[in-house]
Amino acid sequence: MATPSQKPLWEHRAPEFSQVDVFRRQMNLKYGLNLKTYDDLHRWSVDELETFSAEVWKYCGIVYSEPPTSTAIGLESMWPRPQWFPGARLNYAENMLATGLAVHPDAIAVSACREGGTEWRHLSWVQLRAEVERYVSAFRHAGIRKGDRVAAVMTNSPEVLLVLLASAAVGAIFSSTAPDMGQKGITERYLQIKPKLLFVDSEVLYGGRNQDLRGKVSSVVRSLQSAGGDLKKVVVTKGRLWQGKDL
Incomplete structure (x- = not known):
């Protein structure tokens, strides 16, 4: 993060219209949260990783032929790496x-x-x-x-x-x-x-x-x-x- 004496390399002209800020406001409405900044959203994504990940899947509009049976398997330990969205079938192209x-x-x-x-x-x-x-x-x-x-x-x-x-x-x-x-x-x-x-x-x-x-x-x-x-x-x-x- 840039210090007060430093300027960021780039700033969004209208951050309130960015996709991440739209997502932040949606999460506030859906879960009764009070996430005000990007840092707040990041902290929530770490503390509520499973909920955050499931919501990102929905928000991004992933196209699939079979939905996932759960968000992830193995989140409790994070190693070996979790199996994300098991059961889902989709095509990258x-x-x-x-x-x-x-x-x-x-x-x-x-x-x-x-x-x-x-x-x-x-x-x-x-x-x-x-x-x-x-x-x-x-x-x-x-x-x-x-x-x-x-x-x-x-x-x-x-x-x-x-x-x-x-x-x-x-x-x-x-x-x-x-x-x-x-x-x-x-x-x-x-x-x-x-x-x-x-x-x-x-x-x-x-x-x-x-x-x-x-x-x-x-x-x-x-x-x-x-x-x-x-x-x-x-x-x-x-x-x-x-x-x-x-x-």
């Missing part, structure tokens, strides 16, 4: 999309640009959902199921977000590395999880120049295949294909 689609479906959900602020792209919530559905269809056609591993060697882009959300939608496990990571590091990471599907950028823009990564990514692919893993398909999302039997 559905929850990431739900609020935007419900509140402002035509608003921009994600924006991206290339180096230097060029080639801007935007996706509304409706467009984002449609793209995720398209990726999910492709995943299922490729045989990706719950528990399969999907990996990416990609730059920050709408495409890598779509791979993440589609993986979550079908229950697959997603992992990513940046294209500028060394070949050995990428290979060692993915040898551990043995992905079934790999997405790669074989070309990236850096310092105003296109960098050809075909040699690196093809070596990674060969290493994963020769290790006897589960790699079935490689998808080049940006850049050129390379010669050989890697695809």
Whole structure:
């Protein structure tokens, strides 16, 4: 907390309209409390952890197919770590999309640009959902199921977000590395999880120049295949294909 002689890095222009303050007022009304500040709310969250956690679940509007049977198991000791919301069944991707689609479906959900602020792209919530559905269809056609591993060697882009959300939608496990990571590091990471599907950028823009990564990514692919893993398909999302039997 900032001392009187220090200024906080950032202050909300209208803290009374922040989500945490709305939550504070709701708890006061529901439980007859007199929580006046954020510190009061924090103290109540520690003293009444189970009630606080159950109320956060409700307030955040978690989308689920099966509700939890209780708030948590193991709160009395806190170690081993409690099992939170046992019995609940939900999907991460559905929850990431739900609020935007419900509140402002035509608003921009994600924006991206290339180096230097060029080639801007935007996706509304409706467009984002449609793209995720398209990726999910492709995943299922490729045989990706719950528990399969999907990996990416990609730059920050709408495409890598779509791979993440589609993986979550079908229950697959997603992992990513940046294209500028060394070949050995990428290979060692993915040898551990043995992905079934790999997405790669074989070309990236850096310092105003296109960098050809075909040699690196093809070596990674060969290493994963020769290790006897589960790699079935490689998808080049940006850049050129390379010669050989890697695809």
